[in-house]
Amino acid sequence: MRARDLGLACGALPPGDRNAITDVPGVLVGHCTIADGPVCTGVTAILPHDGNMFQMKPIAAPAVTNGFGKSVGLVQLGELGTLETPILLTNTFAVAPCAGALIRRAIAADPEIGRRTATVNPVVLECNDGYLNDIQALAVTEADALAAIEAATEDFPVGAVGAGTGMSCFGFKGGVGTASRRLRLDGATYHLGVLVLANFGRSGDLRLPDGRRVDPEAGVEEEQGSCIVVIATDIPLECRQLTRVGRRAGAGLAWCGSFWGNGSGDIALAFTTANPVAQEPDGEFQDRRVLAEGRIDRLFQATAEATQEAVLDALAAAETTEGRNGHRRVGLAEILDRG
């Protein structure tokens, strides 16, 4: 079940073939799902390419809409503008093992890291799944993080899987969702794809694309959620432009009904697969192609539309889940079916 299966398409721009972040050529996504009674959590990995990320670094930039979050790696990403590892998503207390796994994996691939060359900057983003998941169980291991990376493919499930297993969104069952938009530039086809870890929003605030509000009829709790938005594109952009693109994820979340609540760590990370930067470049300069700034509006629109739809995609796909202590989140599809 995807957002469009429930009639929840967003915006005007056409989606890519998969309507997924993996419509951007080379991008892969993998999950490791941990569901065992009160433990419902996991890891989701996004790989900008399937090669050695430390040797061939994708250009990237963070965009923090609300910094109530415990991400790892964003300070260096903002300074240097390059990714050195896959991007891992997980629960708030699993950031440490995920970072550890990325470091060990990088060292295994490049034994000179931290010796002859610089160290490596792991990037891990997180949401708090503590309503459904027994987050204090600290169930995620380094092996789980590596399993998510190993599982990465072009076709991947969405909903209550991987890092999305225990997430909640607008009082419904949340999770992982995705969407993409296809763009024509200089006669060629490009894509911009979004993957969200949707764990934000108060009950009653969800707004569907036609303006309807939908309420899970669950009691309202104070928001302790978050939303992570990863944006990929094959359009060549410089860091400054990626920051501008990433900021528009906030508009997509607002279109879902959010005002970026105090407790919601709403953080975006945008990368391009164009112009990757070599760890050991041949010369002192690199030639890059960059989008003309006057053409960037379509990317802003694509980001906002795909972010909105990716959130609805997570809601559409995530099935009703019961977690720790009898806590329960109903799937949006179930409610819309009833309605």
Added chain:
Amino acid sequence: MRARDLGLACGALPPGDRNAITDVPGVLVGHCTIADGPVCTGVTAILPHDGNMFQMKPIAAPAVTNGFGKSVGLVQLGELGTLETPILLTNTFAVAPCAGALIRRAIAADPEIGRRTATVNPVVLECNDGYLNDIQALAVTEADALAAIEAATEDFPVGAVGAGTGMSCFGFKGGVGTASRRLRLDGATYHLGVLVLANFGRSGDLRLPDGRRVDPEAGVEEEQGSCIVVIATDIPLECRQLTRVGRRAGAGLAWCGSFWGNGSGDIALAFTTANPVAQEPDGEFQDRRVLAEGRIDRLFQATAEATQEAVLDALAAAETTEGRNGHRRVGLAEILDRG
């Protein structure tokens, strides 16, 4: 005509008595309107209090959603966190005379400025009204800026007045709009008020609170607009909190249908009338009351709701206007009447 007269109320929180930024005690607003054939422009002044602003500085902070704008004064405001002059809104090319007027006015009131004391930091925000207004005429003078300040009162008109005279919004006639929200904290009543200079949005993108899209049926031009959002409150906040509150203006604009287009300089400035800072303080410390962070969500919601409604207020009040070169913007009320 106000937004609520057209049935365009936004959100769940109750408005203040005037549903205006001047519901915050002490805040005043004045206009100087310049409408003379192809020249349709002006100045709007917002006064946090009616005293000497250089001597008694309101705590304030900027929040830049999209920095495609030519504001004056935001660098120092971000560093020091205090206002030293009234806030002026005007057209892009009138920033210089408005800044000049604020400097002259401050010197007249405090002859030691730039001599014994530091200089003064004028704050001027702007939008490009060049579609209706002959912006190259450079029609705004220092006298006009002073006239707007002199005219400041609690009850003020909205729509195509002051700085809003020549503005456009979603292909309709734009302008100045306002709204407020009433909040209860520790048993007392407080207000958060918003005033917008609405000059943003592409034709066809406007979304009403019930989800309807409305189209002015005008040809679509590339966005060269902007939106300025001034937020006032009597709730005591520190600078960091004002930045967080100001950022939520972006959610209100998104709720109107915007994705913060490339050409739209979407800039917010939030101030509190609590805890003003003396230019020459008595001691080395100041005692301040500050809102507990855990209570800030209602302010975020109030900001997003009031920003959305203030934009619709500008659209509701602004009447059909013809400007330079036969350019014409239709008022939203006229279109809704027809519909």
Added chain:
Amino acid sequence: MRARDLGLACGALPPGDRNAITDVPGVLVGHCTIADGPVCTGVTAILPHDGNMFQMKPIAAPAVTNGFGKSVGLVQLGELGTLETPILLTNTFAVAPCAGALIRRAIAADPEIGRRTATVNPVVLECNDGYLNDIQALAVTEADALAAIEAATEDFPVGAVGAGTGMSCFGFKGGVGTASRRLRLDGATYHLGVLVLANFGRSGDLRLPDGRRVDPEAGVEEEQGSCIVVIATDIPLECRQLTRVGRRAGAGLAWCGSFWGNGSGDIALAFTTANPVAQEPDGEFQDRRVLAEGRIDRLFQATAEATQEAVLDALAAAETTEGRNGHRRVGLAEILDRG
């Protein structure tokens, strides 16, 4: 051996009694040193107070001079302006176990974390000690992190101890250093103290307070270092002011001869012990005392002076060390003795 024992006092303001960060009442520092052949590394803990940090959060702010670093916790710290755990310093690859230890320790003290309340934001800062230390050994454990916290006292050693065990600075043996300055405000005595983890600077660039340059005569390598600067004060400051104070750490590093090289993650974190914020406040407001902005220059000067002296303190105290693979760093005292 301290900086002043080598005649390396810096600046004009008087130091506190210990000339240490622990001159700020309540602040404690502890080390866990791991020195075993090619493994020479460790953890240093800074405690703003000896109570429950999650329940009573010190006001704090980061200031990033050069973001080439892998710190944890700064995004949330910048947004919310409060610390929730002790501050841990360690090597780059030990950030994950240190963060894990802080999470487990917080949960043990507050079993409602991640259940009824929000999660906790661990703060860990790091430098790359890979020249002397076999950083790939991943020798630091969660138990080591807890041991550093347990060891925290007012009187603590400096030099090649704790996180400083394997650090290098200007081609010499680096490590942990500290200094403080005493300030009079409104008739009372206050302190500003600094602790650095000094691991930056190219051979030959070190400049002593009298202008002399000192060279370790070691071969010059490309900088892969960093410097962490933790600033504590009991002067009441708001977050914006702490950011301004923290930024002046960069001036202190420059006074040592640095231009903040590309590879040097120069990151400061400033906190005040005044006005701590309760996790569960009594009312909706908090009363705070705040320093008048016009008095902040002395704090800027104190920060720059104490940062410069703390770096020299680390150099003065750190003894010649031999680490992995025959790598060796000579202590500055040894070189100055010879000269």
Added chain:
Amino acid sequence: MRARDLGLACGALPPGDRNAITDVPGVLVGHCTIADGPVCTGVTAILPHDGNMFQMKPIAAPAVTNGFGKSVGLVQLGELGTLETPILLTNTFAVAPCAGALIRRAIAADPEIGRRTATVNPVVLECNDGYLNDIQALAVTEADALAAIEAATEDFPVGAVGAGTGMSCFGFKGGVGTASRRLRLDGATYHLGVLVLANFGRSGDLRLPDGRRVDPEAGVEEEQGSCIVVIATDIPLECRQLTRVGRRAGAGLAWCGSFWGNGSGDIALAFTTANPVAQEPDGEFQDRRVLAEGRIDRLFQATAEATQEAVLDALAAAETTEGRNGHRRVGLAEILDRG
């Protein structure tokens, strides 16, 4: 008289032929000096190239070390990363006429500005020369601003000229200074040049390159100064890199003895003459050459060295000046001669 004539060379890298910002090919500098009894002020213009700046925009970025300043144009510069006008330096209260002049000049050259195309973003930076200059006289006119632009050449005077006419620095006569560094990359020669408007620093804090402190023996006043640092290079850099380069101006100021005092608006702006961006580009993409990040350290060093030397250049060249109200600043050369 230049800094090197007084034996005040800084750092290790070789200077360009002029040891001036105009060693960067195409860059021009012009002054308009206003010296008439108590009025001693002026305007200095820096032109990245001698063509139409709106049509061919240099890539640029701001770096604010201390934002206590009233600059114009930095918000848009930070968002879009391009200059659209010459850079003007002047006194704090002359920002408005300078901005006005840049707007009028741009409209005259491109009559479609604000009509068919977007508006133009004037960039004006300032310091407070109110100690020597009767700043309240508001003596600078739009004609003066244009005169500075018209006067722009490769060989230009430094010291108490143009915007530097009334400036003070460490209690001495300050003003305009410049320096450059020559760099070899991929077998070709490049330059990085700096121009400062030096108006900062407390009496007694000046530190010469050999470590000596020099005191003008004038009474110490609270700092109300500032320092503007403009950095030019023909090395191809993207915006993010220009921000990093610009930040190192702060290290150069610190090497002069500054800790970036509260009242000192220390603001840098860095631009490259490589890869200028067309207002109306041919296609949807632009090909750019960009420096490999691993080579950026030499630019950081060049920026810090040239900033330090440019400040000393201003001090060396600026002759003893008497201004309003008997206020007097002695030239550094005079003091060093005496010593």
